[in-house]
Amino acid sequence: MTVSQASTSSGGSDDGYTLPETLQRLSKSPQGFILGAILAPLIRGLENIVLRLLETLTFVFQGSAPGLIGTYGLADIPLYIGTQLVNVGSIIGGSAAGGTGILGLINRLVEAGLAFATAGGPLAPIIVAGELVVVVYVIVVVARRIILVIADAVPGLAGVLGT
Incomplete structure (x- = not known):
């Protein structure tokens, strides 16, 4: 008697039903499933938040473009002040x-x-x-x-x- 015959003869027929792949992964490695299914999107979301924060800091410091073009940043303040002083000096002088x-x-x-x-x-x-x-x-x-x-x-x- 083979194994497949023993399972059908004992009354425990599976009727060709298999567990979905997600549940199979969960049953094989619950810890890996939790790390892969739950923590991976959270880490990707955290990475996106950090990138947005760094882009915002860069925008505040540099502005939209280098030099006095577009939105000014903190790095453009000395350049702007120097340009204004030169303009005033040329008018006065x-x-x-x-x-x-x-x-x-x-x-x-x-x-x-x-x-x-x-x-x-x-x-x-x-x-x-x-x-x-x-x-x-x-x-x-x-x-x-x-x-x-x-x-x-x-x-x-x-x-x-x-x-």
Whole structure:
């Protein structure tokens, strides 16, 4: 008598029914099934959360693109401030050749003084020397005022400069 005949003769017929593959894996290795079916998706979800967090931190630091394009990030702040300072400096300083800003004003003063000195005849060297003193004085006053404004704007710098 064979094994298959013994099972059918004892009345325990299986009628061709087999357990689903999932239940077979569970019955063979419950611990492996739990680790594979439950913990694997949780770990993948945790990995996705960590990646999203890192992408968000990168976006906050770098912005949407490097440089002053799109959304600015923390790394773009010094570049933005520098660009604004250069723009303000070019507006204030201007150009001596173009006659704009402080340099244009000083250029006009120098030209007016030279025209006056040319008309002064023998007193021209004294007029040019006086003009030189006035121009240097104006430059020193303007530079000192700029330094004081910057010192007041930067915390702690006024104490270091003693102003």
